Amino acid sequence: MAETITADMIIHDVVSRHPATVKVFHGHGLPCTACAVGSRESIAGGARTHRFAPEKLDILVKDLNAAANGQPTSVAPKKAPVGRGVPLQMSTAGPDRKxxxxxxxxxxxxxxxxxxxxxxxxxxxxxxxxxxxxxxxxxxxxxxxxxxxxxxxxxxxxxxxxxxxxxxxxxxxxxxxxxxxxxxxxxxxxxxxxxxxxxxxxxxxxxxxxxxxxxxxxxxxxxxxxxxxxxxxxxxxxxxxxxxxxxxxxxxxxxxxxxxxxxxxxxxxxxxxxxxxxxxxxxxxxxxxxxxxxxxxxxxxxxxxxxxxxxxxxxxxxxxxxxxxxxxxxxxxxxxxxxxxxxx
Ligand SMILES: Nc1ncnc2c1ncn2[C@@H]1O[C@H](COP(=O)(O)OP(=O)(O)OP(=O)(O)O)[C@@H](O)[C@H]1O
Ligand SMILES: [Mg+2]
Missing domain, CATH: 3.40.50.300 (P-loop containing nucleotide triphosphate hydrolases)
Incomplete structure (x- = not known):
């Protein structure tokens, strides 16, 4: 059975495992929580930053699960701007001392x-x-x-x-x-x-x-x-x-x-x-x-x-x-x- 997405999960991990959820985050108005910086937050943390009411967070989690399972969501999925919403790989900038x-x-x-x-x-x-x-x-x-x-x-x-x-x-x-x-x-x-x-x-x-x-x-x-x-x-x-x-x-x-x-x-x-x-x-x-x-x-x-x-x-x-x-x-x-x- 597919994993159930819960509010305490880190956005970066959810998006990495279920790429279809990126558009749901954006559809719910969470552009920065899915970006390079905010993605290290939990879903609940991101929702807090964006002042989501508890019911709204529940709907978001439901929609994330729906998207992960290929089912329709309550909001129209929104495309992420370039460079955002996509899990970022560690670049080689650090370790090899470029x-x-x-x-x-x-x-x-x-x-x-x-x-x-x-x-x-x-x-x-x-x-x-x-x-x-x-x-x-x-x-x-x-x-x-x-x-x-x-x-x-x-x-x-x-x-x-x-x-x-x-x-x-x-x-x-x-x-x-x-x-x-x-x-x-x-x-x-x-x-x-x-x-x-x-x-x-x-x-x-x-x-x-x-x-x-x-x-x-x-x-x-x-x-x-x-x-x-x-x-x-x-x-x-x-x-x-x-x-x-x-x-x-x-x-x-x-x-x-x-x-x-x-x-x-x-x-x-x-x-x-x-x-x-x-x-x-x-x-x-x-x-x-x-x-x-x-x-x-x-x-x-x-x-x-x-x-x-x-x-x-x-x-x-x-x-x-x-x-x-x-x-x-x-x-x-x-x-x-x-x-x-x-x-x-
Ligand atoms: N030598 C200087 N001559 C004229 N203006 C200066 C000089 N040094 C700093 N300033 C001005 O003083 C203000 C504060 O400078 P700056 O923002 O670089 O300080 P800061 O230590 O980085 O501040 P913060 O601690 O808030 O980050 C700025 O408006 C800057 O343009
Ligand atoms: Mg400064």
Whole structure:
């Protein structure tokens, strides 16, 4: 007798064993639960995320069983968009190290410029002809796709994984933004789902050959940074901070977490270090630099002290970060490459 599908089963498993159920999930308005990310949820969990009433969940389960047995369903089956609803195979991106180095960007405090540093480091590395990808590990507050102006849904790759989007400058980008119908839609997910999404952004995405995969993380020491450290083959971590006492104190927590998880801090970046007037005068708006303290705390080199530049914010908001040029970021990229060479 055929297996009975129950609400506690994982969507990915159900869809794998009974491909006819894909269209039922979509027919019931569960597009994202059948996609690469949400498919690791149970049927009941997916229904909860989509605020299904209990009766609606019962009907969905009934229809799934009907479809699996080749019987008619209560809703018209709906075709899944490309790249969604189809169980994704693990790509070869991870195990065979087509990606030479995976570097995560972390901070203790929010808003210190992690995403910006990740984005602009990628831009500088790319300008040197290196192959760079960015995995936006900030699932609930993704900002990378926006900064690069990459739009559109990722499509299914030849090998059955997901093709990342490519920026105008040739940087490969994978972000939760691409799965949201509207950029302003909230991602109301609990830790385990966030962790699962991050893992899939690494393993199911066809990153192809990369010199560096940069992982932009949310602030602090929540599930997301832990997942990245424990599940991805991270070669090194960059810590971003800003010249404020509070930032230094909070950054210590982040350093301690990295140590506990046996990660390697390859460098620190001090962002918003100063503002320079057109005449070349420098003002330390957020107080004196604490770069030396950061170096002492981490034992890692200070890769850059980056200025505050209002033009940068404008370009980021317009999705044109790749048009930005400043010496400080070229120096960051140079120090980054040299440090990683030394570490290898
Ligand atoms: N050096 C800078 N000059 C001007 N604006 C900056 C600079 N660094 C960051 N910003 C701006 O500050 C804001 C926060 O930066 P960003 O989003 O990169 O921080 P974050 O650490 O990633 O934040 P979160 O913790 O929320 O992920 C953005 O609007 C960004 O454009
Ligand atoms: Mg960010």
């Amino acid at each position: 990606i030479k180095q995976v570097i995560a960007v972390m901070s203790g405090k929010g808003g210190v410029g992690k995403s910006l540093v990740t984005g602009l480091l990628a831009v500088s590395l790319r300008r040197q002809g290196l192959r760079v990808g960015i995995l936006d590990g900030d699932i609930t507050g993704p900002s990378i796709a926006r900064m690069f102006g990459t739009r559109g849904q990722p499509s299914k790759s030849v090998s059955g994984g997901i093709d990342p989007l490519t920026s105008r400058g040739g940087i490969k980008v994978m972000s939760m933004n691409m799965f949201l119908e509207n950029e302003s839609d909230p991602v109301v997910w609990r830790g385990p789902m966030i962790s699962s999404a991050i893992k899939q952004f690494y393993s199911d995405v066809d990153w192809d050959q990369l010199d560096y995969l940069l992982v932009d993380l949310p602030p602090g020491t929540s599930d997301a940074p832990m997942t990245v450290m424990q599940s991805l083959p991270v070669d090194g971590i960059i810590i971003v901070s800003s010249p404020q006492m509070l930032a230094t104190m909070v950054v210590m927590k982040c350093i301690n977490m990295v140590r506990q998880l046996k990660g390697i801090i390859v460098g620190v970046v001090e962002n918003m270090s100063y503002f320079q007037t057109p005449d070349g005068e420098r003002y330390e708006i957020f107080g004196p630099s604490n770069g030396t303290e950061l170096v002492n705390m981490t034992g890692a080199p200070l890769l850059a002290q980056l200025p505050i530049d209002p033009n940068l914010t404008t370009l980021c908001d317009a999705g044109r970060v790749e048009e930005y040029h400043a010496e400080a970021y070229d120096l960051l990229a140079e120090n980054f490459i040299n440090t990683l060479k030394i570490k290898r």
